[in-house]
Amino acid sequence: MSLIPFIVVLLFFVGIIEGSIDRRSIVARYNPVRNASSTTTPMQVGNGNFAFGADVTGLQTFQPFAIMSSWGWKNDSLPPGKTLADINNYRGTTWSNHGRPVTYDFGGNDPVVEQWLISNPNRVNLGRVGLMFRGDGGETLDVDEGDLNDIHQELDLWTGTLHSQFVWHNSSVAITTVAAQTSDAVSISIKSPLLASGKLGIFVDFPWNDGKAKFSAPFVGNWNATANHTTSLSTFPRGSSLKAQISHTMDASTFITSFGGNQFIMTRDSILAHRYSILPNAAQSSSFGLSIAFSPRKETSVPSPAKIQSTSSQVWSKYWSNGGFVDIVSGSTDSRAEELQRRIVLSRYLMRVNEAGDTPPQESGLVNDGWYGKFHMEMYFWHSAHWALWNDWDLLRRSSSVYSWFLPDSTRRAQVQQHFDAGARWPKMTDPSGRSAPGEINNLLIWQQVHPLVFAEYERRAFPAVQTLVKWEDVVRETADWMADFAWFNESTGVYDLGPPMFVVSEDTAPNATQNPAFELAYWRLGFDIASGWMRKLGKDVPSAWSTVQARLAPLPIDNETYAVYEGIESSFWTDPAFTNDHPSLVGLHGWLPKTSGVEVAIAKATADKVFTHWNISNCWGWDFPMLAMSAARNGETEMAVDWLLHPLFQFDDVGMPIGGVRVPTPYFPGSGSLLYAVAMMARGWDGSDGAAPGFPKGGWNVRAEGLSIAL
Numbered sequence: 023m024s025l026i027p028f029i030v031v032l033l034f035f036v037g038i039i040e041g042s043i044d045r046r047s048i049v050a051r052y053n054p055v056r057n058a059s060s061t062t063t064p065m066q067v068g069n070g071n072f073a074f075g076a077d078v079t080g081l082q083t084f085q086p087f088a089i090m091s092s093w094g095w096k097n098d099s100l101p102p103g104k105t106l107a108d109i110n111n112y113r114g115t116t117w118s119n120h121g122r123p124v125t126y127d128f129g130g131n132d133p134v135v136e137q138w139l140i141s142n143p144n145r146v147n148l149g150r151v152g153l154m155f156r157g158d159g160g161e162t163l164d165v166d167e168g169d170l171n172d173i174h175q176e177l178d179l180w181t182g183t184l185h186s187q188f189v190w191h192n193s194s195v196a197i198t199t200v201a202a203q204t205s206d207a208v209s210i211s212i213k214s215p216l217l218a219s220g221k222l223g224i225f226v227d228f229p230w231n232d233g234k235a236k237f238s239a240p241f242v243g244n245w246n247a248t249a250n251h252t253t254s255l256s257t258f259p260r261g262s263s264l265k266a267q268i269s270h271t272m273d274a275s276t277f278i279t280s281f282g283g284n285q286f287i288m289t290r291d292s293i294l295a296h297r298y299s300i301l302p303n304a305a306q307s308s309s310f311g312l313s314i315a316f317s318p319r320k321e322t323s324v325p326s327p328a329k330i331q332s333t334s335s336q337v338w339s340k341y342w343s344n345g346g347f348v349d350i351v352s353g354s355t356d357s358r359a360e361e362l363q364r365r366i367v368l369s370r371y372l373m374r375v376n377e378a379g380d381t382p383p384q385e386s387g388l389v390n391d392g393w394y395g396k397f398h399m400e401m402y403f404w405h406s407a408h409w410a411l412w413n414d415w416d417l418l419r420r421s422s423s424v425y426s427w428f429l430p431d432s433t434r435r436a437q438v439q440q441h442f443d444a445g446a447r448w449p450k451m452t453d454p455s456g457r458s459a460p461g462e463i464n465n466l467l468i469w470q471q472v473h474p475l476v477f478a479e480y481e482r483r484a485f486p487a488v489q490t491l492v493k494w495e496d497v498v499r500e501t502a503d504w505m506a507d508f509a510w511f512n513e514s515t516g517v518y519d520l521g522p523p524m525f526v527v528s529e530d531t532a533p534n535a536t537q538n539p540a541f542e543l544a545y546w547r548l549g550f551d552i553a554s555g556w557m558r559k560l561g562k563d564v565p566s567a568w569s570t571v572q573a574r575l576a577p578l579p580i581d582n583e584t585y586a587v588y589e590g591i592e593s594s595f596w597t598d599p600a601f602t603n604d605h606p607s608l609v610g611l612h613g614w615l616p617k618t619s620g621v622e623v624a625i626a627k628a629t630a631d632k633v634f635t636h637w638n639i640s641n642c643w644g645w646d647f648p649m650l651a652m653s654a655a656r657n658g659e660t661e662m663a664v665d666w667l668l669h670p671l672f673q674f675d676d677v678g679m680p681i682g683g684v685r686v687p688t689p690y691f692p693g694s695g696s697l698l699y700a701v702a703m704m705a706r707g708w709d710g711s712d713g714a715a716p717g718f719p720k721g722g723w724n725v726r727a728e729g730l731s732i733a734l
């Protein structure tokens with residue numbers, strides 16, 4: 023027997039055990055490939071603040087997938103008869119919180135103004151760019167996808183480059199689509215003999231957007247309300263990098279689309295519509311490069327297609343090379359490793375495209391609109407905490423600064439509007455203004471309050487310098503001040519109660535009956551631990567209100583040897599569909615959350631076991647599954663942890679979009695963010711965990727992790 027194969031095998035295993043991970047080949051293995059457009063999800067290129075959704079042509083030729091941004095918002099005109107004063111003077115109802123009159127943003131006496139405030143501002147689709155097919159006489163032909171042959175599309179994840187090709191009328195067409203990384207632009211390069219004969223051009227179109235629908239998926243905007251908005255075209259002299267500009271006005275908002283690249287002629291198809299045609303000046307040439315920049319301002323230059331492509335390649339390869347990485351596919355024998363690795367790689371790509379902007383992301387990222395395009399501060403943990411564990415600090419810091427700029431308004435909310443004595447109360451459903459969208463759940467939910475402390479703590483662990491302590495000090499202080507003030511001292515029991523009124527994570531209990539929920543009590547304790555530690559590290563006194571409340575916070579409610587959703591809930595809640603159909607946050611007590619004082623691990627484990635058997639798992643969605651996995655992992659049930667991550671109701675499509683499932687449209691990105699958080703925790707470990715990859719089963723799994731941080 024020859025020794026050669028033996029040595030090769032040996033080297034292979036040594037490589038697996040000791041070498042650094044061949045990141046590029048693992049990433050490339052999952053490049054999405056399509057030969058037809060999906061009618062539900064695009065392939066995307068983007069930069070976190072801007073994303074361009076493409077059909078199989080690499081553009082929006084046949085399917086009007088969206089071009090969206092973190093900055094593209096508009097207000098609808100005011101409802102008939104309403105003035106700006108009506109909007110600004112909106113006040114909701116006042117409920118008593120243990121004698122304190124708290125004015126909320128719901129239940130006001132003007133439902134019309136309230137609905138306007140819920141649906142405004144709303145996030146807009148910035149436009150549509152597609153191929154235009156022309157006949158011998160230059161007439162535009164009505165071509166559909168069925169008229170194309172030999173379609174092949176591949177997204178090169180390593181460089182952020184989308185390659186699309188097909189044959190039309192016996193001529194090949196190849197299109198390369200790339201998003202800029204230092205501005206919100208897209209580069210489109212076309213190679214085809216059809217260009218020289220004038221048979222191929224590009225169209226751009228602009229939709230009307232408004233806040234009529236809470237969800238706009240898979241497409242955003244209305245293409246036939248052409249009379250409700252305006253566009254105008256300006257062109258610039260030869261030689262300028264800026265060749266043309268279209269100004270698009272919807273109500274009081276104007277967005278500017280700027281065009282650069284090779285020479286072309288641009289015309290408006292009809293004064294009654296907002297569709298424009300671009301014809302390359304390409305006589306003799308079989309290639310054409312165009313760059314299109316989107317902005318709320320008039321830009322004076324547009325990056326060249328070549329510049330966009332080279333920067334994309336640099337920024338993406340740096341992202342894949344420098345951040346955390348997990349390789350479970352190279353050495354595992356468990357057949358589930360392949361699919362889990364695919365989800366990890368594609369989620370890393372899609373998070374960088376959709377969820378790395380200057381504001382927290384909406385549930386559907388930059389793919390389509392849900393909740394009018396607004397974002398939810400309680401979901402910010404699931405969208406973005408993974409960046410901390412994967413060490414993508416430049417990306418996380420873009421949006422985690424939101425707490426500093428929301429601080430004044432959140433302090434006003436707590437102290438002026440709601441009459442608390444101290445602190446800042448963070449909003450739930452909001453937009454870049456920080457204003458809380460009206461609604462009972464939006465105003466009564468409390469678990470978003472602790473998140474900034476967790477983000478701060480992760481940043482401190484990664485950068486244990488005094489600057490980090492100082493940077494977050496005000497946010498930490500105001501956050502914990504409100505937590506302490508919200509807890510109410512119950513003279514008869516001698517403990518501090520949370521609520522009523524309040525909504526729990528699962529949003530399915532009666533707010534006026536909800537007191538001392540198990541999850542929120544544990545999270546409050548973790549928050550006080552972090553906040554107190556923060557002050558001590560700064561060499562400052564821990565405010566006595568925090569210590570007093572923390573020491574005497576109500577115990578977690580226990581019913582029949584398991585924790586209960588809240589104190590006083592009927593014992594029958596375990597078999598009552600009213601309480602077992604939504605986010606099973608009881609499993610988060612020890613799993614998602616680290617062991618906190620006041621939580622008995624044995625009871626938390628018994629509680630998780632009971633959730634596994636009693637909850638309506640078929641109604642779970644998104645981040646529920648990674649949360650269930652983290653619970654199983656921390657409790658040593660590693661097989662079950664992997665099962666939860668690959669649960670049949672937790673699906674990712676061919677391009678890695680997390681399926682909304684039974685509850686919401688696709689994509690539902692908290693599913694991707696939580697998957698990456700759970701995988702990092704299972705692969706790298708958590709405070710006090712034992713050994714390598716403590717969340718993965720020992721048999722069948724070879725887990726290698728690089729550049730990850732330990733979870734709390």
Ligand SMILES: *[C@@H]1O[C@H](CO)[C@@H](O)[C@H](O)[C@H]1NC(C)=O
Nearest residue numbers: 055056057058172173174676
């Ligand atoms: C297109 O892709 C699908 C799914 O991968 C495959 O089943 C089908 O055969 C492909 N069609 C062509 C024409 O290549």
Ligand SMILES: *[C@@H]1O[C@H](CO)[C@@H](O)[C@H](O)[C@H]1NC(C)=O
Nearest residue numbers: 095096097109142143275455
């Ligand atoms: C929408 O209107 C509100 C209320 O007047 C204002 O605070 C906000 O800045 C406006 N947003 C946009 C995008 O116009």
Ligand SMILES: *[C@@H]1O[C@H](CO)[C@@H](O)[C@H](O)[C@H]1NC(C)=O
Nearest residue numbers: 116117118119120523533534
């Ligand atoms: C909750 O209690 C407040 C008073 O404390 C009351 O005004 C309000 O109507 C109650 N809400 C519900 C939904 O019962």
Ligand SMILES: *[C@@H]1O[C@H](CO)[C@@H](O)[C@H](O)[C@H]1NC(C)=O
Nearest residue numbers: 157169171189190191192193
């Ligand atoms: C494509 O080529 C075939 C074979 O040469 C020819 O019969 C057909 O007419 C061509 N189609 C077009 C649209 O040019």
Ligand SMILES: *[C@@H]1O[C@H](CO)[C@@H](O)[C@H](O)[C@H]1NC(C)=O
Nearest residue numbers: 229241242243244245246247
């Ligand atoms: C206009 O566009 C909207 C939104 O895309 C669509 O629902 C509606 O059917 C269209 N109406 C007509 C007359 O085409």
Ligand SMILES: *[C@@H]1O[C@H](CO)[C@@H](O)[C@H](O)[C@H]1NC(C)=O
Nearest residue numbers: 230232234244246247249250
């Ligand atoms: C367009 O404007 C007209 C006139 O103001 C209005 O009746 C119509 O509802 C608007 N259409 C849309 C889709 O907003």
Ligand SMILES: *[C@@H]1O[C@H](CO)[C@@H](O)[C@H](O)[C@H]1NC(C)=O
Nearest residue numbers: 120512513514515519537589
């Ligand atoms: C004090 O706590 C008890 C026991 O949880 C509860 O029944 C009671 O309602 C609380 N008191 C007030 C005034 O909320």
Ligand SMILES: *[C@@H]1O[C@H](CO)[C@@H](O)[C@H](O)[C@H]1NC(C)=O
Nearest residue numbers: 581582583584593594596632
């Ligand atoms: C307590 O929990 C156990 C295990 O789930 C169950 O068998 C028993 O019926 C419960 N008892 C009560 C009083 O609910």
Ligand SMILES: *[C@@H]1O[C@H](CO)[C@@H](O)[C@H](O)[C@H]1NC(C)=O
Nearest residue numbers: 599603638639640641642684
């Ligand atoms: C469990 O969830 C499924 C899926 O949403 C739903 O159809 C079913 O009615 C739920 N079961 C109960 C008991 O609520």
